[in-house]
Amino acid sequence: MSQRTVTEHKGVTEALFRPVRTRNAFEETVERLLQAIRLGVAAPGEKLPAERDLAARLGVSRVTLRDAIRAVADAGYVESRRGRYGGTFVAESLPSPAPSPAPAGDLEDVLTLRHVLECGAVEAAAARALTPADRQHLTAALLDVSGVDTEQAEYRRRDSRLHLAIAEVAGSPSLTTAVADVRTRVNELLDAIPLLAANIEHSNTQHRTIVNAILAGDAPAARQAMAEHLEGTAALLRGFLAGR
Structure with missing residues (x-):
């Protein structure tokens, strides 16, 4: 079974998944994940980096990362898969954005x-x-x-x-x-x-x-x-x- 992973655009990936800068670790982690998805750095169907690696890149605990991933999953942007080829994947069909209340x-x-x-x-x-x-x-x-x-x-x-x-x-x-x-x-x-x-x-x-x-x-x-x-x-x- 093949799977796509977030490997392209290395410079952009490193920029988005850089260590968070504030004490709002959960909120900023959610922001980084959504940015990566919206900008296509993590495209539909692609697997996010392993939890251990992603937490280290962002400079957050694995608990904080899991909470952020759960929030993004609840919003319909990622999904978790179990098994040998499991992990966290960007949803194949992303949520349709609601009309923005402000540009x-x-x-x-x-x-x-x-x-x-x-x-x-x-x-x-x-x-x-x-x-x-x-x-x-x-x-x-x-x-x-x-x-x-x-x-x-x-x-x-x-x-x-x-x-x-x-x-x-x-x-x-x-x-x-x-x-x-x-x-x-x-x-x-x-x-x-x-x-x-x-x-x-x-x-x-x-x-x-x-x-x-x-x-x-x-x-x-x-x-x-x-x-x-x-x-x-x-x-x-x-x-x-x-x-x-």
Whole structure:
């Protein structure tokens, strides 16, 4: 039995399957896999590199790689085969892309605007002397989003409320309005991609780090944590939506 493997375009393959650069290992691994498939580096019917080799190339654990492959498989882009000639293969018939809610240029515009606004908001919130009501508001919003399951619409609502709560305690109504506007645009993009359990778990961990930094008054740590959190979401959006 013959099988096609990802061996051609060595330079492109090495570029896409290079070590991930951020702490969002799961999200960036999903992005790399989808990029390779969409660009034809891993064509329909081709076998991906062995799990051990691919994890080493990406610089992630095999557990993280398996979670990412499972997410991509659930979305219909790859499939696992057992037996002597088994492994992970790009699906012969790839999912038909849904109409993109925004062209690629708009995607980057939204992501850049979100980064500027929300990193600024979290830094301002951490730099303020928060009232007991502010602290309660943040803590309640964090508990609210942490307790939701993977039902997409409800998770998006609670996640949005936490991010808006952070903007609110920054003390600038105009900033809160701007964050609300960009969050509406972000949610339109997020609704076009799968809700991934591993990403929710990771996001909730990041949410706790962000809120704890705000409550501790550590503005640099809050900004860094928010930047990492937003980059994880951006990686998933680029992975699923860029190039449509």
